[in-house]
Amino acid sequence: MxxxxxxxxxxxxxxxxxxxxxxxxxxxxxxxYRDEFLVPPKHALRSVIEHFQKEAGMEVNAPKSxxxxxxxxxxxRFTDLSSDDxxxxxxxxxxxxxxxxxxxxGEEKQTxxxxxxxxxxxxxxxxxRWDFKDWGNHAESLGPGSVVRLEGVxxxxxxxxxxxxxxxxxxxxxxxxxxxxxxxxxxxxxxIERVLGMDGFATVVARVISxxxxxxxxxxxxxxxxxxxxxxxxDTGTIGFACFGEFEHxxxxxxxxxxxxxxxxxxxxxxxxxxRTKVEIYHDSGFATLDDLEAxxxxxIGQLRxxxxxxxxxxxxxxxGSRSFTGQDGAEKTVWxxxxxxPTGTCRLTAWTELPIDEGSLPLALKLSNVRVRSWQGTPDxxxxxxxQAEVLDAIPWEAIDASKHSVEVDFTELLSGGSRSGVxxxxxxxxxxxxxxxxxxxxxxKKAMRDGACREHGPQEGVEDLRLRIILDDGVSNxxxxxxxDSAEAFLGQTMAEVREATQVDGGDAFLAELxxxxxxxxxxxxxxxxxxxxxxxxxxxxxxxxxxxxxxxxNEVRERWGVFA
Amino acid sequence: xxSGQQRSRRQTxxxxxxxxxxxxxxxxxGQGEYDPRFIVTxxxxxxxxxxxxxxxxxxxxxxxxxxxxxxxxxxxxxxxxLWSVGSFRPELHxxxxxxxxxxxxxxxxxxxxIGKSNHYTTEDGGFRCRMQMEGYSIINxxxxxxxLIETADQTMRRIDALGKAQSAETTDANxxxxxxxxxxxxxxxxxxxxxxxxxxxEGYKVGVLQALSAAEGRVVSFEEHExxxxxxxxxxxxxxxxxxxxxxxxxxxxxxTDGLEIESVVLEIVAQHAGDEGIDYDSxxxxxxxxxxxxxxxxxxxxYALRDDKCEIMEPRFGWFKTL
Numbered sequence: 036m037x038x039x040x041x042x043x044x045x046x047x048x049x050x051x052x053x054x055x056x057x058x059x060x061x062x063x064x065x066x067x068y069r070d071e072f073l074v075p076p077k078h079a080l081r082s083v084i085e086h087f088q089k090e091a092g093m094e095v096n097a098p099k100s101x102x103x104x105x106x107x108x109x110x111x112r113f114t115d116l117s118s119d120d121x122x123x124x125x126x127x128x129x130x131x132x133x134x135x136x137x138x139x140x141g142e143e144k145q146t147x148x149x150x151x152x153x154x155x156x157x158x159x160x161x162x163x164r165w166d167f168k169d170w171g172n173h174a175e176s177l178g179p180g181s182v183v184r185l186e187g188v189x190x191x192x193x194x195x196x197x198x199x200x201x202x203x204x205x206x207x208x209x210x211x212x213x214x215x216x217x218x219x220x221x222x223x224x225x226x227i228e229r230v231l232g233m234d235g236f237a238t239v240v241a242r243v244i245s246x247x248x249x250x251x252x253x254x255x256x257x258x259x260x261x262x263x264x265x266x267x268x269x270d271t272g273t274i275g276f277a278c279f280g281e282f283e284h285x286x287x288x289x290x291x292x293x294x295x296x297x298x299x300x301x302x303x304x305x306x307x308x309x310x311r312t313k314v315e316i317y318h319d320s321g322f323a324t325l326d327d328l329e330a331x332x333x334x335x336i337g338q339l340r341x342x343x344x345x346x347x348x349x350x351x352x353x354x355x356g357s358r359s360f361t362g363q364d365g366a367e368k369t370v371w372x373x374x375x376x377x378p379t380g381t382c383r384l385t386a387w388t389e390l391p392i393d394e395g396s397l398p399l400a401l402k403l404s405n406v407r408v409r410s411w412q413g414t415p416d417x418x419x420x421x422x423x424q425a426e427v428l429d430a431i432p433w434e435a436i437d438a439s440k441h442s443v444e445v446d447f448t449e450l451l452s453g454g455s456r457s458g459v460x461x462x463x464x465x466x467x468x469x470x471x472x473x474x475x476x477x478x479x480x481x482k483k484a485m486r487d488g489a490c491r492e493h494g495p496q497e498g499v500e501d502l503r504l505r506i507i508l509d510d511g512v513s514n515x516x517x518x519x520x521x522d523s524a525e526a527f528l529g530q531t532m533a534e535v536r537e538a539t540q541v542d543g544g545d546a547f548l549a550e551l552x553x554x555x556x557x558x559x560x561x562x563x564x565x566x567x568x569x570x571x572x573x574x575x576x577x578x579x580x581x582x583x584x585x586x587x588x589x590x591x592n593e594v595r596e597r598w599g600v601f602a
Numbered sequence: 603x604x605s606g607q608q609r610s611r612r613q614t615x616x617x618x619x620x621x622x623x624x625x626x627x628x629x630x631x632g633q634g635e636y637d638p639r640f641i642v643t644x645x646x647x648x649x650x651x652x653x654x655x656x657x658x659x660x661x662x663x664x665x666x667x668x669x670x671x672x673x674x675x676x677x678x679x680x681x682x683x684l685w686s687v688g689s690f691r692p693e694l695h696x697x698x699x700x701x702x703x704x705x706x707x708x709x710x711x712x713x714x715x716i717g718k719s720n721h722y723t724t725e726d727g728g729f730r731c732r733m734q735m736e737g738y739s740i741i742n743x744x745x746x747x748x749x750l751i752e753t754a755d756q757t758m759r760r761i762d763a764l765g766k767a768q769s770a771e772t773t774d775a776n777x778x779x780x781x782x783x784x785x786x787x788x789x790x791x792x793x794x795x796x797x798x799x800x801x802x803x804e805g806y807k808v809g810v811l812q813a814l815s816a817a818e819g820r821v822v823s824f825e826e827h828e829x830x831x832x833x834x835x836x837x838x839x840x841x842x843x844x845x846x847x848x849x850x851x852x853x854x855x856x857x858x859t860d861g862l863e864i865e866s867v868v869l870e871i872v873a874q875h876a877g878d879e880g881i882d883y884d885s886x887x888x889x890x891x892x893x894x895x896x897x898x899x900x901x902x903x904x905x906y907a908l909r910d911d912k913c914e915i916m917e918p919r920f921g922w923f924k925t926l
Contacts, residue, residue: 121725122726175798191919204729511752552737557739557745558739587818591754594751
């Protein structure tokens with residue numbers, strides 16, 4: 036509904052510019068801006084005026100295109116400058132910087148003046164000293180003694196004396212700070228939580244929560260090597276360690292480990308204790324006890340990382356079976372496996388030894404300790420090597436989960452900054468629909484998508500037709516590629532593969548992609564499936580993909596509550 | 603910190619309001635040929651890819667030596683997002699031609715725009731930001747409202763992180779991390795704190811409030827918002843004349859046709875009365891008053907526009923103007 040009184044002032048302004056415009060039509064236009072585009076009348080004014088000017092056949096005062104501007108002038112010495120140079124780039128050393136408050140046009144403004152010298156890098160070279168004025172409050176960057184690159188400064192000539200004006204729009208890049216940055220002493224201990232995100236060397240104070248002596252074969256076949264693996268914990272987290280050599284500290288010992296190298300196996304950091312690492316017993320009666328640490332170091336499926344070892348976890352086993360195969364040495368071997376869930380996700384379980392599990396009693400709860408984790412295409416796999424690592428519990432510690440429908444809602448950034456997971460649901464905005472979405476042909480030998488009728492490995496082939504969509508999801512902090520296979524793509528598009536083929540045959544798929552983009556770009560979507568996370572980024576495989584649903588009023592309110600912003 | 607690997611990854615699309623973007627003046631990265639380039643905002647967002655929305659306010663086609671290009675602007679509650687579609691993106695040109703035709707036919711619509719940040723430098727060393735479009739779609743009001751809410755959320759997250767960063771002992775990464783700055787903002791806030799110095803983020807909060815109100819269906823302008831919440835008033839607008847000059851006055855000149863008239867009067871006064879040193883600010887005001895122009899803010903905006911955007915006048919000394 037348009038209400039002319041509401042826009043009285045704005046209508047008057049439009050009438051001034053376009054006297055013939057009708058008031059009700061003007062009000063209608065302002066209403067449209069307000070209701071359809073959420074633009075208040077004050078901000079819509081210019082657009083509305085233009086609209087009516089155009090309608091009345093008047094010339095529109097469109098802003099003129101940018102005129103050519105002189106390019107930046109980059110010089111090394113003050114003597115290269117002339118009195119009317121603007122947009123100058125030069126590197127200088129700041130000699131003095133004197134801030135002062137000045138009244139400018141009735142307002143108090145902080146400006147500053149001082150000396151700068153050119154030719155800052157040459158040891159003992161000849162320097163020229165100029166005055167400068169800082170109109171742009173660059174105090175932080177212009178500390179005396181620092182060498183900076185000034186960009187976009189202008190020359191000022193006053194009574195025959197030249198100086199530089201550092202303007203509000205100028206940029207000051209600090210090339211050499213006036214004080215050296217303090218480097219943290221390497222012997223300073225770091226929390227394990229932080230070590231997990233670091234590379235290089237670290238010093239920690241932590242308690243030993245498990246140890247396992249082992250013997251490994253040297254790669255060059257020259258013999259075996261004794262080592263100890265295990266896990267360390269503090270109240271921020273746990274980390275695995277490997278010690279090449281003697282490690283005689285029993286479980287429960289509090290240690291200070293200085294200068295251990297952080298190595299990554301698959302996606303999991305581990306502390307390597309080597310010849311140059313200093314290990315000593317540490318005394319701190321306030322440090323978390325072994326019991327506390329053990330209790331808090333028990334993991335959930337959502338936290339599993341490919342390559343982890345010494346993991347303690349309780350899962351609900353939902354299926355169990357075995358298969359036999361012939362090993363490399365010709366002996367018949369059996370491996371057991373099944374699916375596991377907990378309230379944070381789903382995973383696989385593999386056992387190289389028989390466990391006391393009766394298929395008829397599924398689902399059941401299994402407590403695992405010191406197991407290792409391998410991931411296969413985004414699904415973590417808990418590996419049990421010895422029967423004492425698994426214990427069947429009397430009861431499932433949560434309400435039994437229906438594994439076939441189990442998916443856990445996870446915040447997008449949380450999902451992407453963790454490890455590979457399956458059985459998850461998350462929401463983010465579609466930022467791009469990648470080329471190559473639509474009908475593709477797969478190599479019959481390796482199943483990889485072919486290009487121009489040829490497989491990269493197997494050469495030209497008669498490809499097998501398939502449907503696939505590749506979409507980039509992004510929540511403003513993280514992003515990842517989402518793949519929709521044929522089934523989930525058909526369900527999302529509401530089209531069969533044959534229909535998509537028909538739609539893409541006309542122009543090679545351009546119109547299909549354009550239509551898809553206009554339907555999806557900028558809109559939130561929700562997927563259910565698994566996430567394969569590695570150093571290259573995230574690959575999301577969707578079983579289900581739908582337009583996101585949200586209650587605008589509720590989410591606006593959530594934002595207000597979260598940050599305490601109320602009008 | 604694995605930065606080598608992260609650099610080669612796809613850049614996340616930063617959600618930000620127009621004002622935060624156009625007030626930025628700090629480029630970062632891009633040393634090597636394949637290194638991504640960023641613009642670091644005052645709130646520490648390192649913007650390479652960005653996702654913005656708003657109602658289309660400008661859209662035009664230009665022919666260049668390398669072929670046609672398109673430029674446009676969409677308005678959000680805090681100002682205009684300028685964008686362009688380069689001649690090197692021919693895949694978008696056909697659709698752009700259609701959009702220009704719609705726009706010139708008087709149609710207006712909400713757009714979601716995804717692109718890469720870009721900047722250029724004006725004659726007087728001014729730093730201007732814009733976006734190179736990678737993709738867009740025409741959206742409805744609900745999708746726009748959803749973007750407003752998400753962008754309000756992300757902006758507040760950055761304002762919050764800035765507060766934490768300001769309380770840190772130094773601006774190095776470890777100190778910022780210990781102060782609770784989220785991982786993705788540590789690098790940008792470190793750079794921003796060193797470059798922008800002291801400033802007040804209240805103005806950005808006003809934009810957030812305005813966006814949330816709009817998303818909730820209460821559409822009010824910036825000025826009205828200020829009137830509603832006097833406590834948010836401090837230092838707003840006044841402290842940042844540069845913004846007025848660089849953005850609002852070029853993109854949306856004075857509301858009525860008076861704008862051009864004032865401009866020619868001011869230009870005439872400067873041309874007539876400026877000696878070798880120029881003419882000082884107060885004298886310009888006096889001359890304007892004699893001609894019946896008394897709106898000081900408007901005249902000041904006009905001066906800035908003439909200086910920064912039209913390049914008709916210069917300010918050799920602070921407060922003194924002369925024609926070029």
